[in-house]
Amino acid sequence: xxxxxxxxxxxxxxxxxxxxxxxxxxxxxxxxxxxxxxxxxxxxxxxxxxxxxxxxxxxxxxxxxxxxxxxxxxxxxxxxxxxxxxxxxxxxxxxxxxxxxxxxxxxxxxxxxxxxxxxxxxxxxxxxxxxxxxxxxxxxxxxxxxxxxxxxxxxxxxxxxxxxxxxxxxxxxxxxxxxxxxxxxxxxxxxxxxxxxxxxxxxxxxxxxxxxxxxxxxxxxxxxxxxxxxxxxxxxxxxxxxxxxxxxxxxxxxxxxxxxxxxxxxxxxxxxxxxxxxxxxxxxxxxxxxxxxxxxxxxxxxxxxxxxxxxxxxxxxxxxxxxxxxxxxxxxxxxxxxxxxxxxxxxxxxxxxxxxxxxxxxxxxxxxxxxxxxxxxxxxxxxxxxxxxxxxxxxxxxxxxxxxxxxxxxxxxxxxxxxxxxxxxxxxxxxxxxxxxxxxxxxxxxxxxxxxxxxxxxxxxxxx
Amino acid sequence: xxxxxxxxxxxxxxxxxxxxxxxxxxxxxxxxxxxxxxxxxxxxxxxxxxxxxxxxxxxx
Numbered sequence: 001x002x003x004x005x006x007x008x009x010x011x012x013x014x015x016x017x018x019x020x021x022x023x024x025x026x027x028x029x030x031x032x033x034x035x036x037x038x039x040x041x042x043x044x045x046x047x048x049x050x051x052x053x054x055x056x057x058x059x060x061x062x063x064x065x066x067x068x069x070x071x072x073x074x075x076x077x078x079x080x081x082x083x084x085x086x087x088x089x090x091x092x093x094x095x096x097x098x099x100x101x102x103x104x105x106x107x108x109x110x111x112x113x114x115x116x117x118x119x120x121x122x123x124x125x126x127x128x129x130x131x132x133x134x135x136x137x138x139x140x141x142x143x144x145x146x147x148x149x150x151x152x153x154x155x156x157x158x159x160x161x162x163x164x165x166x167x168x169x170x171x172x173x174x175x176x177x178x179x180x181x182x183x184x185x186x187x188x189x190x191x192x193x194x195x196x197x198x199x200x201x202x203x204x205x206x207x208x209x210x211x212x213x214x215x216x217x218x219x220x221x222x223x224x225x226x227x228x229x230x231x232x233x234x235x236x237x238x239x240x241x242x243x244x245x246x247x248x249x250x251x252x253x254x255x256x257x258x259x260x261x262x263x264x265x266x267x268x269x270x271x272x273x274x275x276x277x278x279x280x281x282x283x284x285x286x287x288x289x290x291x292x293x294x295x296x297x298x299x300x301x302x303x304x305x306x307x308x309x310x311x312x313x314x315x316x317x318x319x320x321x322x323x324x325x326x327x328x329x330x331x332x333x334x335x336x337x338x339x340x341x342x343x344x345x346x347x348x349x350x351x352x353x354x355x356x357x358x359x360x361x362x363x364x365x366x367x368x369x370x371x372x373x374x375x376x377x378x379x380x381x382x383x384x385x386x387x388x389x390x391x392x393x394x395x396x397x398x399x400x401x402x403x404x405x406x407x408x409x410x411x412x413x414x415x416x417x418x419x420x421x422x423x424x425x426x427x428x429x430x431x432x433x434x435x436x437x438x439x440x441x442x443x444x445x446x447x448x449x450x451x452x453x454x455x456x457x458x459x460x461x462x463x464x
Numbered sequence: 465x466x467x468x469x470x471x472x473x474x475x476x477x478x479x480x481x482x483x484x485x486x487x488x489x490x491x492x493x494x495x496x497x498x499x500x501x502x503x504x505x506x507x508x509x510x511x512x513x514x515x516x517x518x519x520x521x522x523x524x
Binding site: 205231234238299300302303304306307310321335336338339341342343347349350351352353354355356357359 | 501
């Protein structure tokens with residue numbers, strides 16, 4: 001057995017598992033050893049499954065009997081702490097007394113189990129998916145820096161090669177931001193592509209479920225397993241699910257790459273701009289056509305997402321507000337939950353009208369463009385405890401800066417992916433973000449996979 | 465009850481006075497962004513959320 005097999009991508013693991021060159025118990029043992037050794041520093045996991053070895057043994061038996069379920073069969077996968085699980089407690093990142101969640105599998109967890117994955121544990125998150133910091137988790141590239149959030153535990157665990165896939169949730173960027181800051185792939189599918197049933201809600205019309213992973217292909221295997229209509233999620237789309245692996249290894253000479261020159265490039269750290277410029281040149285040199293455009297409506301996007309997110313979160317926490325449980329939340333989250341009542345009904349609906357305009361404007365863009373390219377974050381991972389950073393010519397709140405380029409795709413529900421595209425002068429990862437038309441993950445994957453195959457970023461991982 | 469108290473009660477804002485100050489202060493930058501929306505004339509734009517009267521189990 002090669003050393004530390006858990007650090008290898010799923011395609012390699014799956015082939016060896018199927019041929020019997022590797023066993024799921026050995027893979028799980030390797031993951032547990034690495035978690036025991038490295039996670040003391042990272043604090044990316046909040047809970048480990050007591051029956052992980054039993055799950056692995058079952059998977060092994062099935063594979064040996066020829067009952068192979070697919071690429072995830074026998075592979076350890078982690079899930080964010082807001083995904084309900086039958087075999088592990090869920091806390092959604094909160095220690096507040098009086099807040100309890102059911103012990104039952106969310107739809108995504110059930111689908112991962114059906115795919116044969118070993119659900120090895122639950123990753124830390126920022127409380128109730130508010131916030132981009134995820135304390136006390138650390139960034140594996142620099143333990144003095146944040147992993148991002150709110151799926152920061154998943155980002156750190158994947159970046160440190162503890163598990164090849166960890167599920168996250170994304171309301172304004174919470175899969176893509178930790179993916180960018182930790183140097184992993186992070187995929188937010190189209191709104192409705194993946195069920196949110198059994199994931200503790202943050203904002204019903206903004207929440208998306210998706211994977212963080214070592215490679216684009218690893219996220220694709222997860223997406224294949226977890227996609228599909230679910231009557232338990234009112235937002236779940238009744239849309240056919242293709243085999244997303246068909247988009248891997250495809251040419252991009254016909255691809256039209258859109259570059260939104262307003263908003264996405266207004267104020268980024270110079271290293272980020274340089275890395276994205278290099279990515280643009282890659283696509284141009286690979287034969288793609290570059291199309292520049294502007295989306296003036298984005299000037300109003302922040303107000304829209306504030307109105308929708310704040311009012312939704314407060315509505316969800318009505319019970320916690322009435323019971324007083326909210327007094328046990330961390331101060332920043334408590335304040336956000338309490339202030340949602342200050343958003344008026346007309347302002348909320350104006351935000352939903354703005355959303356309609358954005359969706360229609362994007363549809364016009366996508367008549368001439370196949371994917372929209374830009375940075376995931378305008379900055380790289382910031383030091384733990386810092387709340388202001390210099391980005392471009394001005395000081396900015398790290399929270400405001402970090403989600404500036406990701407939330408538009410939550411407002412519009414577009415599929416979007418972040419993948420590694422280089423490092424800044426301090427050796428911190430930079431993320432490239434691609435977005436495509438609703439339910440066109442195939443084009444998104446084709447574009448992302450081509451970029452990944454043309455570079456070696458996925459082979460670089462931190463020495464924790 | 466003064467007007468501010470009446471407004472808070474009407475909006476269901478049950479916060480002690482010292483929390484009110486903190487919450488209002490934290491809300492200010494967000495309120496400024498939300499206020500920008502009011503300058504847009506979106507009279508003829510239907511909101512992105514659309515009511516569907518059929519139960520989930522019977523929707524196409």
